[in-house]
Amino acid sequence: EIVMTQSPATLSVSPGERATLSCRASQSVSSNLAWYQQKPGQAPRLLIYGASTRATGIPARFSGSGSGTEFTLTISSLQSEDFAVYYCQHYNNWPPFTFGPGTKVDIK
Amino acid sequence: QVQLQESGPGLVKPSETLSLTCTVSGGSISSSYWSWIRQPPGKGLEWIGYINYSGSSNYIPSLKSRVAISVDTSKNQFSLKLTSVTAADTAVYYCARGVTTFDYWGQGTLVTVSS
Numbered sequence: 001e002i003v004m005t006q007s008p009a010t011l012s013v014s015p016g017e018r019a020t021l022s023c024r025a026s027q028s029v030s031s032n033l034a035w036y037q038q039k040p041g042q043a044p045r046l047l048i049y050g051a052s053t054r055a056t057g058i059p060a061r062f063s064g065s066g067s068g069t070e071f072t073l074t075i076s077s078l079q080s081e082d083f084a085v086y087y088c089q090h091y092n093n094w095p096p097f098t099f100g101p102g103t104k105v106d107i108k
Numbered sequence: 109q110v111q112l113q114e115s116g117p118g119l120v121k122p123s124e125t126l127s128l129t130c131t132v133s134g135g136s137i138s139s140s141y142w143s144w145i146r147q148p149p150g151k152g153l154e155w156i157g158y159i160n161y162s163g164s165s166n167y168i169p170s171l172k173s174r175v176a177i178s179v180d181t182s183k184n185q186f187s188l189k190l191t192s193v194t195a196a197d198t199a200v201y202y203c204a205r206g207v208t209t210f211d212y213w214g215q216g217t218l219v220t221v222s223s
Binding site for chain 1: 155168204211
């Protein structure tokens with residue numbers, strides 16, 4: 001089973017600043033990596049798939065990069081609605097397709 | 109716009125069977141794969157398994173002996189059964205569209221395992 005790790009566990013950022021979140025896979029997942037955003041009491045929302053392709057309706061301030069084992073989600077200028085927990089998920093070797101433990105982005 | 113809605117008991121006794129149904133609206137269940145994902149309170153996400161319209165399914169190995177997902181195309185629904193539940197199965201259960209990435213999700217339903 002591929003293990004996903006995320007860092008940091010919590011990221012404190014001021015509105016308008018850039019946020020950089022990291023995700024690492026225990027073995028290569030090629031570009032088969034997705035990012036989700038989850039707000040309290042809500043279901044996750046797909047942000048990025050294929051490591052760098054934004055899902056439908058996702059603002060351009062969200063960008064993804066990386067391949068193999070190292071991935072990054074960047075939020076270029078944090079808006080108030082972006083404070084949430086972010087999960088990465090691989091979909092390479094199956095089963096299972098595992099999620100990372102999440103990074104919480106909160107207000108500094 | 110595809111919408112998903114979970115339904116089922118919010119409380120299940122230990123050793124009994126958890127049963128949930130997901131109703132899909134705004135699209136045909138025959139058009140995609142469908143998954144169940146769960147999230148224990150305050151914890152991360154765990155994909156449980158998937159099914160397609162023809163009934164082809166697969167499950168996470170750690171739950172394979174206890175889980176079954178079925179589909180009812182006439183009702184545009186798919187269902188989850190998890191047997192012999194314990195407190196460790198307490199979680200918010202989500203249904204979602206997809207098998208690799210998940211672009212539409214239900215709102216989630218909390219299932220508590222307790223006597």
